[in-house]
Amino acid sequence: MPHVKCPTCQRDSEWSINNLYRPFCSERCKLIDLGDWAAEKHAIPVVELDDESQLPEDLKPAS
Secondary structure (H helix, E strand, C coil), X not given: CCEEECCCCCCEEECCCCCCCCCXXXXXXXXXXXXXXXXXXXXXXXXXXXXXXXXXXHHCCCC
16 A cells, blocks of 8 residues: 655555545544644635736636
8 A cells, every 4th residue: 555644743644545534644633734724824825916817818707
């Protein structure tokens, strides 16, 4: 089975259907990560656009 590093504690974690918490090693690590997102310690970067003219063609709203 492949192994990955747990994003919370960095221990090896089995990446298989038997690990209900993957990619985390345990429920505890999964909940710690969830708490970090809720506390806004993690964020997905966003690029602010001035107006819709800067959007790529496939994302512009239909006229």
